[in-house]
Amino acid sequence: MLYMPLKIFLFLIGFWLLSTSQLYSQSLSLSAKGKTENETKIIDSLYYIKNFEDFASLEKEVIDIKEKLLKLGYIESGLLSIEKKNDSSYIASYHLNHYYKTIKIYFGPSINRNILKLVSNTVKENYFETDFNTLEKTLQLLNSEISNQGDPFSTLQLSNIKKENEGTLYAELQITEQPQRTIDTIIIKGYDKFPKSYVKRYLKIRNKQLFNLKTIKEKMSDLEDLQFASQIKEPEVLFTKDSTLLYIYVEKTKSNAFDGFLGFGTNTETNKIEFDGYLNLNLVNNLNYGESFRLLYKSDESQQKTFDVKAKLPYLLGSPIGVELSLNIFKKDSSFVTVSQSGKLDYIISPKNSVSAGILSTTSTNLLDNNILSINDYKSSFYTLNYLHTKRQRYNLLFPINFQFDITTGFGNRTFDDIKESQNSLAINSFKIFNLNDSNSIFTQITSGYLKSDTYLENELLRFGGINSIRGFEENSLTANLFGVINTEYRYKVSNNLYIHSVIDAAYYENELFDKKGKLFGFGFGFGLLTKAGLFKLNYSSGKTENQSFKISDSKIHISLIAKF
Template sequence: MQKPTYFLILIYILFSTEGFCQNIQLKIIGASEKENAVIDSINYNKQHPDYQSIQSEVQNIQNKLLKQGYIENQHIGIKKMNDSTFESEIYLKAKFNTIYIYYNKNLIEKSILERISKKVKDDYFILNITEVEQKLNYINSEISKEGLPFSKLKLSQIQKTSEHSLQAKLELETSAQKRIINDIVVKGYKKFPKSYLKHYLKIKPGQVFDLNSIQEKTDQLHNLRFARETKAPEVLFTKDSTTLYLYLEKTPSNTFDGFLGFGTNEDTNQIEFDGYLNLNLTNNLNFGESFTVLYKSDENDQQTFEADLSLPYLFKSPIGIDLSLRLFKKDSSFTTADQAAKLHYQINAKHKIYTGISATESNDLLSNSSNTLSDYKTFNYNFAYEFVSAQSFNRLFPLNSKIYAETGFGERTTNDTEQKQSNFNLDAFKIFNLNNKNSIFIRTEGATLISDNYFENELLRFGGINSIRGFEENSIYATLYGVINTEYRYQINNNIYIHSIIDAAYYENKISDTHEKLFGYGFGFGLLTKAGLFKLNYANGKNEDSNFKFSNSKLHLSLLANF
């Protein structure tokens, strides 16, 4: 007897489970075929697990119909047709297309309404029914920007004015007193330079409180190298004060960058080495300051030393100062010393402008020099603009785009003459992200020196890993040049990428009457390690009229370490 009993229980459980898992069908109909077509266009969910889900779906359909203008739609009821099918009737009735909304001009500015409606009068404005919710949310957000974060809008006294039109009164519920930021508290990075709150993020006590604006401003912290936001801002409201909390942490911002390059000397057929060291110290005094030292020595017996100091927001003002020193020696031919001082103003987190002066002194070291070398001094007035945009989600490429443009006007003085001169420099790049793994990098760099005559020791110098790849460092002298670097990058994972190298350049040298096009081709990869970003580039350079030679190839190694 026990076995048949167990068998029957098993059959009951199996069939019961199947019944419990069976979906219920919902069909919604209107009062006519036309109404049925409107309901079907909503694409409502027809499969449901239980009766409660059906009721929720019917309510959802009514709300959607309401937003489309069927504000008088009526739900007749839900009928059970059989064990698996339910039918609901909703009569749509008339559709309303427009609504006349009356408002108090002392509470809501007419200029706000003119952004959302083409028909705004002194006491009312007109909207399409389908836009009402979206437009009212916009009005409410604009009112919140005026320091009224708890404002509420609602339509009252809704009436029919014609067969397809309505009218209503717009009511505003808000506190009598506007909210302002009374205090700003930084959590985590307590020594965060306060000047950056006021002049970089543009957030300070006494401002009208607007949470959306604050979130947009704190997003600009991604452009800072020495700090990051750990979580979204929070606000503490009390009866008579508003306190803003920012959650930040200090990040490693010092960098050490260097590379080692080697290639074959065409004359001696021997391997020659070149390289540079670049040390950047940022925000070690919690002031936002930056100090950079660069030393470079290459196979052309050229030595370069550069030092830059940037001090932002002097005396808590929006003005900062940049000082620089550059020393260059070309074997035993000449030396050049450049000094510059600039004042900068941070317009916002992405834009910065500069103005300043620079002076250059160059000495001819050859006793029997030709007319192409000469002692000279220059003095220039300079103006510059900088734009920086970050992409903090990518550890390998934290900057998405950058533009730096500078121009200078002045004169060059030799022993017996003065010569008016001007110059222009541009350095810009942009990363085009195709998807999470593929991107295209394009950089353009160029400079020109405009003068009636030129000396060899004042010419522009370019070439190498930071210019056109496949050529020796600073081996090309020009009065005008332009370089385009392109890379197709494939990111294998968050720490490794490979890329192509296709570079092109054009330059002119008016001393030697040279006009030439250069090309560089190759490949490379980058590896983000605990020590920093290690990069290897292999590139071969050629001019327009020559053939490729493997002996001209350059292998560049560099390591950018953060600490």
């Protein structure tokens, strides 16, 4: 009965004795001194540790102070003594001797002088100068740069170190070199069917290329701009006796997209609700060649129908050139139908930039029984030139593209009634997201088009308006030979999968055929919700002309869903 209370009592006594011993134990202190007051100030500037739990830690700090003085430039400094002042304090005495601020390093003809300019502002014919206190970092940087030149096993050392004059040292740089390394084999892990042409052309990593791990890592970061793949981890290298194996770790990402919207509004003539919408299917890299295929079908309340198909194959047959083919059919109620075909050759300058050149051929047919002067059969052909710049923000699921600039210009001719006219065209589509902070951003977009001709036909004019143009107006209900649209949104991200935004749009257009010009405005609000099915968006907007007031009855509600798979 007494055994358990006795055991607890002994445990409490032991715990009390241990606590008491720790309470009354004293820490050790260190004071470092120089031979002069100035030397002591220099030692104090090292901010050394002064309090220790045991003598071994104190002794280690005494040695560390000596090492710091050496790296600072006092290479002749020395520890004179460690004296015990009392039971808990010690004094370490040092003599600093001469201070060497600069070291002059002589090098041989095998050293690339351009590399030396990275570490020194004074590079002469056979030597360079550097501050002694940065000598270690200088040698590390030199070794890293030499490794990047294809010699990862090179070593550097200084020899024949001498005193040249007061404050300056002399040394000779010796390099132990190995044969330069080149990439012999590239092995892809994670996504084994990653297109080989993208390794060679997009990332610009090739066999027999001089090995440079720093450059390889920089190139791999370009995968962030690729739609269908991402980097899992940084590349790794395996060196064997006579070969260099580069391992690249990538994974395939969801890049197919299905986009559609449903819009409805009240017809001012019939006072009935009318619906419009479209389907947009984008397939990317399903054949593991980096190819893309787009199919769009649109039908709106103005009895307009659009069918558009586009196929793109980059790096054709492993070359830096890609090809893009497209077909567009537009039908305006029973007025006319226009068929456009184009073929382009595409060259990817870098992951963010590409240019293309091609031919656009268009045929339009008048479907009306009676002849209307503004609508006529015609054929046209254009030579086009395009430049595209895209900057992505991969880790933002709601807004994956931060900036895009797309410009296309063309020149050619149009023929109708045996009359041939020269024409020029210009189209610009650019947008930018200004991220104010994690929750707030401003979206701005500029869309413009211009067709220059001596005369115009109604069925060749540029069409705009709707959810992808100026909001609050019917889809493609506006025609012009010149127009410009500015879309703005203030976006507030409620969470990582929900945001709300404003709608403020403005446009200017000119229609020389009907001698019309004017300003248009659109206002409204909307939200976007990222669901398991995709990105669901809803916009409510109302449009007006320059001399017209807003009418709620003319407002448009647009609903869309973008699903990735």
